Amino acid sequence: MEDFRFFIEVLVGGLLSGLMYSLVALGFVLIYKASGVFNFAQGSMVFLAVLSFVGFMELGLPFWAALPVTIGMMVLVGMATERLVLRPLVGQSDTTLLMATIGLAFIIEGVAQIAWGVDVRRLDLGIHDEPIMWLADNFEILISQLDIAAGIVAGLMVVALALLFSRTKVGRGLRAVADDPAAALSIGIPLSHIWMLVWATAGVVALVAGMLWGARSGVQFALVLVALKALPVLIIGGFTSVPGVIVAGLIVGATEKVAEVYIGPYFGGGIEGWAPYMLAVLFLLVRPEGLFGEKIIRRV
Amino acid sequence: MNMTMPIQTPQRAFAVGAPILELDSISLRFGGVKALTNISFNVLEHEIRAIIGPNGAGKSSMLNVINGVYVPQEGSIRFQGERLAAMTPTRAARMGIARTFQNIALFRGMSVLDNIMAGRTLHMHANFLEVAFRLPRARREETEAREKAEEIIEFLEIEHIRKTPVARLPYGLKKRVELGRALAAEPRILLLDEPMAGMNVEEKQDMCRFIIDVNDHYGTTIVLIEHDMGVVMDLSDRVVVLDYGKKIGDGTPAEVRANQDVINAYLGVAH
Numbered sequence: 001m002e003d004f005r006f007f008i009e010v011l012v013g014g015l016l017s018g019l020m021y022s023l024v025a026l027g028f029v030l031i032y033k034a035s036g037v038f039n040f041a042q043g044s045m046v047f048l049a050v051l052s053f054v055g056f057m058e059l060g061l062p063f064w065a066a067l068p069v070t071i072g073m074m075v076l077v078g079m080a081t082e083r084l085v086l087r088p089l090v091g092q093s094d095t096t097l098l099m100a101t102i103g104l105a106f107i108i109e110g111v112a113q114i115a116w117g118v119d120v121r122r123l124d125l126g127i128h129d130e131p132i133m134w135l136a137d138n139f140e141i142l143i144s145q146l147d148i149a150a151g152i153v154a155g156l157m158v159v160a161l162a163l164l165f166s167r168t169k170v171g172r173g174l175r176a177v178a179d180d181p182a183a184a185l186s187i188g189i190p191l192s193h194i195w196m197l198v199w200a201t202a203g204v205v206a207l208v209a210g211m212l213w214g215a216r217s218g219v220q221f222a223l224v225l226v227a228l229k230a231l232p233v234l235i236i237g238g239f240t241s242v243p244g245v246i247v248a249g250l251i252v253g254a255t256e257k258v259a260e261v262y263i264g265p266y267f268g269g270g271i272e273g274w275a276p277y278m279l280a281v282l283f284l285l286v287r288p289e290g291l292f293g294e295k296i297i298r299r300v
Numbered sequence: 301m302n303m304t305m306p307i308q309t310p311q312r313a314f315a316v317g318a319p320i321l322e323l324d325s326i327s328l329r330f331g332g333v334k335a336l337t338n339i340s341f342n343v344l345e346h347e348i349r350a351i352i353g354p355n356g357a358g359k360s361s362m363l364n365v366i367n368g369v370y371v372p373q374e375g376s377i378r379f380q381g382e383r384l385a386a387m388t389p390t391r392a393a394r395m396g397i398a399r400t401f402q403n404i405a406l407f408r409g410m411s412v413l414d415n416i417m418a419g420r421t422l423h424m425h426a427n428f429l430e431v432a433f434r435l436p437r438a439r440r441e442e443t444e445a446r447e448k449a450e451e452i453i454e455f456l457e458i459e460h461i462r463k464t465p466v467a468r469l470p471y472g473l474k475k476r477v478e479l480g481r482a483l484a485a486e487p488r489i490l491l492l493d494e495p496m497a498g499m500n501v502e503e504k505q506d507m508c509r510f511i512i513d514v515n516d517h518y519g520t521t522i523v524l525i526e527h528d529m530g531v532v533m534d535l536s537d538r539v540v541v542l543d544y545g546k547k548i549g550d551g552t553p554a555e556v557r558a559n560q561d562v563i564n565a566y567l568g569v570a571h
Contacts, residue, residue, distance in 0.1 A: 168431045169442065172418045176407045183405035186367065187485055188393035188422040197428055240409075 005141050010261045011254055012143050016151035018253020023154040023209040025230040025237065025245045026161060027202045032239045033165075034174050034198040035086065036094060040101040043227025044108035045203055049074050050210025054123055054219050055116040074203030077108075082195045109224060120220040123211065125149075150212040155246070157208055161201070162242040174198065178240075232280035238293020247291060252276045314519035316537060317345035319381075321366065321489060321521075326375035328361055328545075335361040336372065336545045343489070348515055348522045350532045352556075353542035354565060359525040360402060362542065363491050366523065367399050368392040393422060398487035400478045402494045402525075408467040412477050415466055416452055419484030420445040445484075452480045455517070456510060472503035479510060483518070490514065492524040496531055504528075508535055529566065533557065541565070 024046060031039040052073055056066040085100055127149045131142040165171035176184040177194045185191060210219075213226050229252070237248030260272040283290065321343040328336040336358045343349045351359050364370045366377065368387030377384045379395055392399075398419075407415050424445060426438035453459055456476050461469060466477055475495060482490055495511065496504045508531060514520050526532045532539060533553040541549035541556055543565040549556045556562055 164432055168438070169417075169421065169424050169426070169445070170428060170431045172410070172414055173421060175410055175414075176418045179407035179409055180405045182369075182389075183401065183407065184418075185389040186393060186399050186401075186405075187419050187481065188390055189418070190390060 005139070007258075009141055009143060010257050012141075013147060014254040014257030015250050016143075016147040016253070017257070018249040018251070019151040019154040019158070019246070020209065020212050020249075021226075021229050021233050021252055022158050022245045022249025023205065023212065024226055025233040025249060026158055026242065027205045027209065028227075028230055028234055029239065029242060029245055030161070030165075030198050030202045030205065033178050035097075035195055036178065037086070037097045037101060038094075038239075039202070040098060041081075041105035041108055042202065042206065042230070043224040044105040044112070045074070045077070045206035046210040046213070046226060047221065047223045048077070048108050048112040049203065049207035050123065050214040050219050050223065051112050051116050051121075053207065053211060054121045054214070058121075070207055071204055074207050075200040078199030078201070078203035079196045082192065082199045086195060086199075087192065105224075109221070113221070118221070120218050121214075123214040123219050125211065125215045127215070129216065146216060150216065153208065153212060157205065158242065158246050158249075161205070162246070165242055170197065229276065232276035234290070235280040236283050236290055238290025241290070241292035244290055244292030252279065255279055312346075313516050314346040316347045319343065320345040320379070321523075322378040323366070324376045324378070326362075326365060326372045326377070328358075328365060328370055328372040334545050335370075336365070336542075339375070339542070339545075339547050341540045341547065341550055343521060343523055344537075345521055346515070346519050347537040348511070348524070348535060350536035350539045351523065351525050351542060352527060352529065352532050352539055354527065356544075357542040357565075358545040359527075359542055360493055361545075363399070363493050363523070363525055366392070366489075367397060367491055393485065396485075396488035397491065398482035398485045398489070399491035400475070400482050400493055400495060402497060404471075404474045404478055406466045406474060406478055406481070409465060411463050411465055412458060412469070412480075413449055413453070413462050415477055416449040416480045416484045417445050419481035420448060422485055423448075448486075449480075449484060452483050455483075455513070456480050472499055472506070475499070475503075475507065476510065479507075479514075483514065483520075486518070487520060489521045489523060492522065494525050494527070496526060496528060504531060511535060 024042070027042045027045065028039060031037055031042075049070060053066055053070040056069050057063065061069065081104065085104055086097070089097055089100055125146075127146050129144050129146040132145050132148065135141050135143055165174055173184070173189045173194050176187075176189055177191055181191055209226070210223060213223055233245060233248045233252050236251060237244030237246075256272045256275045259275040260269070264271045319342040323342065324340050326336055326339045327334070339362065351362055353359050361370060365372050368389045368391055371386060377387060407418060410418070424441040426435070426441055429435075430438040453462055456479065458473065458476060458480070461473060466474060469477065479492070479495065492511070496507050499507065511522060511524070512535065515522055524536070536553060538551060539549070539553055539556045540547060541559070541562045543561075548561040548565060549559040551559070
């Protein structure tokens with residue numbers, strides 16, 4: 001029984017942190033779906049967003065004022081990116097666009113640190129990284145309040161965006177632009193609006209992801225690396241699928257924690273860092289388009 | 301090919317009216333290549349107007365000029381009597397010019413229904429926030445779009461494939477869905493770029509019937525490109541003939557068929 005409780009704790013912890021990976025991966029999917037660009041700067045946007053949020057609070061803004069200010073800022077950053085980086089490169093190869101987003105990542109990281117400094121900061125969301133007493137008392141299972149709250153927020157956000165992009169005109173416009181820009185123009189879908197919208201949304205998603213990760217592990221440069229954990233999520237879920245991101249995030253989160261605890265000791269521990277990538281490699285071998293990605297069909 | 305089509309009855313629901321689109325001395329060059337040279341013709345409201353010509357005659361270029369994809373170096377376009385300076389595809393769409401493409405340009409990953417609903421974009425005005433929070437206007441527009449899309453689906457007899465992703469459909473049906481997407485915008489003018497290219501006889505007959513029905517039922521003015529003479533002659537009210545980017549004939553199907561330049565262009569001349 002003791003073992004089973006421990007397993008549940010590990011599994012739930014993994015699933016909840018998996019949802020947070022989903023949230024980071026979602027930022028990638030949004031932009032990839034609309035413009036076919038793998039946005040290397042997504043991690044930097046997470047960092048910039050939460051660093052600015054904490055920065056605004058240090059300047060004296062209360063939590064509820066800093067939030068809309070930062071959202072507004074991220075929307076502007078997203079729109080500026082579309083206008084200054086992507087639009088001049090319309091029609092260039094995917095590699096060119098990828099390189100542009102790598103450059104963008106360095107610029108965002110640099111600007112963020114010039115503006116707000118390089119100190120590690122604490123972000124207090126009012127929810128503490130302590131076990132939920134009720135669960136601990138009744139079931140003797142220790143699950144962090146922060147993990148639960150973060151998991152719920154991340155899950156809701158992913159579901160809301162999944163619905164928005166599958167059921168509404170905004171979603172149809174987005175998929176239309178991704179499928180055939182010329183045809184989208186011919187029925188009056190404004191390309192630049194859709195792209196701005198997507199970058200702005202990705203900016204807001206970055207802020208939420210940054211706040212959740214920042215509350216857990218401190219607001220610091222290392223947040224940029226969270227984006228790397230989104231990679232296996234994207235490979236497993238498929239680059240174009242919002243639901244895929246949820247499922248893959250759960251798989252990655254659960255895998256890394258369970259593997260760390262039960263398989264880790266045989267390797268001297270620390271396999272949490274690379275276990276998800278091993279899983280991603282397996283997926284690449286067996287199902288390269290991911291669980292929910294569009295099948296890659298090549299005509300001969 | 302000699303196809304016996306139900307030729308339009310003289311009693312049509314929408315009588316052919318005044319010129320809705322006038323093209324005056326249009327010239328289009330790509331570098332040194334003259335795609336179109338000094339072409340003028342008009343399109344009357346509610347008519348079916350065909351542009352024909354051998355391969356490379358400039359038919360698609362002509363359509364792309366009307367649609368704003370290409371901007372001609374010379375000449376002017378008047379739409380409902382108003383001179384248009386620079387046309388872009390988005391402006392054309394806003395003014396009520398819809399089109400289909402020669403190489404089907406559907407949104408491959410989306411269902412038939414979603415493709416057709418995407419065609420309603422210009423009739424939906426709710427902004428991002430209204431859509432995101434499902435405010436009344438966004439909900440109402442979504443319902444309207446769905447109703448209109450269902451009406452078109454019924455009109456084009458594609459109810460059975462409503463939810464099918466278009467990538468899975470056979471060629472003829474894809475063309476029909478593309479027509480549906482263009483119709484969803486309720487256009488004043490519908491530009492059809494080779495709507496029957498690559499179809500078998502049965503599919504061609506279906507498509508002819510739908511084009512006539514669209515014209516008859518919605519009163520939509522239709523400009524179509526086709527190189528199958530037989531089809532064009534049965535379908536159109538008037539025909540423009542292009543050859544090497546120049547206009548060599550213009551008139552009713554009977555007039556065009558009797559035009560010596562047209563016969564030469566299609567059958568060749570002895571040198």
